Amino acid sequence: MNKKLGDGTSRFADPPRIVSAASVVGPKEAEGPLGGSFDAEIEDEMFGQETWERAESAFTRRGIKLAAEKAGMEIGGADFIIGGDLLNQSIGTTFGARGLTRPLIGIYGACSTFGEGLGLGAMMIDGGFAGRVIVGASSHFCAAERQFRFPLSMGTQRPPTSTWTVTGHGAAVLASEGDGFPRITHFTAGVITDYGVTDANNMGGAMAPAAWDVIARHLRDTGRAPDYYDAIVTGDLGSVGSSLLLDLARGDGADLTGAHADCGVMIYDPEKQDTHAGGSGCACSAATFAAVFYPKLRTRKLNRLLFVPTGAMLSATSVQQGESIPCVAYAVAIENL
């Protein structure tokens, strides 16, 4: 069977199972509308560590352990761990994986990392290179702020289009075997898309074309219509990016209104929590998937999900050099067969 569909969608011959998903978040996420549905809600943003970076690694370690535990396995039972985060040199992930003693595939897709990881993990399993893969992604508000913006205690205002980086980690365990689990049937990797948005405080605006591009390519490659899916869930477009995604889709004659949801819109209450356009960061889509969408797939409240984590591939340097923001998104079709 040819596993490549159309322009570049991977169709899995024996679709890998997602046998568990786990989320760990910080206090702000726990206070948000999804509070109570995460597996672990940590009150101390420092997670008992000395630095924000180490705290992020602690979130990573806890998330990976929880996902393995929920799958009823030891971390040693994983053939690979795939992970990534927002910090320079991915130290959230690599330092978090110290001592886990399983091979690590470190990836960077900014806030789309979790989608990229699910797709790569599924390829490894369906290719016969692995039986079990743990996929995870983390972000930490405080560590990200100091890398990308200003010191935390500096008194600045955030524009209404800005988003708030989610503190936490989301993980899933993919497996070649198991009955009754949701399965990754297709994966469409994104193309770097840049529509000239230079405002780092409007990442939703920058990312919306990347999201629509990968969704449109996925639908074209698979011959599916948007209404094939019970839900099309983007990662962290926020309120601004979400409305732009619907506009772009409408412009190409597709209506996503009923099916679309965005993790960044769901995770915070913008009025009460002063988060403006919504949540962002690798953990935004990863933790929301584990806390909300995976349980819905397991209980068959959802049977066909197109999960589309989105990433703005900017760096502090590129912003200072006045570059526009290249973006990417990954579409992962998860279905109960």
Added chain:
Amino acid sequence: MPQIPKEAYKAMVESRSPASPIAADCLKAFIVGGLICCLGQALIDMYKHIGLPADDAGAACSITLVALAALATGLGLYEKLGRFAGAGSFVPITGFSNAMASPALEFKKEGLVFGIGAKMFVVAGPVILYGLVTSFVCGIIQFIVNAVVK
């Protein structure tokens, strides 16, 4: 790729992006900035009252405001004020103090030299540099004007 020209997309982004509430922001900045200045004037008057010469009273006022703002930064209060007041708390000398103290706190973990020492000036450094450059240029202009007038 979506079949839409970049320029048209930029217009779409603008139409979908809520604008900052400029009138309300200006009012808040005016009130908070004004209050900080009133506090400064009160401090100058107080220092004069206890016998400091006018110049020294001004300097003592600046020192007091900088110290208060640094303390408020450490207590996590100045960021809340800044989120509310914007330029109202950023432009006065207290904002300068906040811009020095906050990176010093943030980068403490990277050590005394490359952490606090180097990072303390990430925000305030440009202000100092361009303040000096502007003073230099103004000094030259004044020098030339004075020479011509004489």
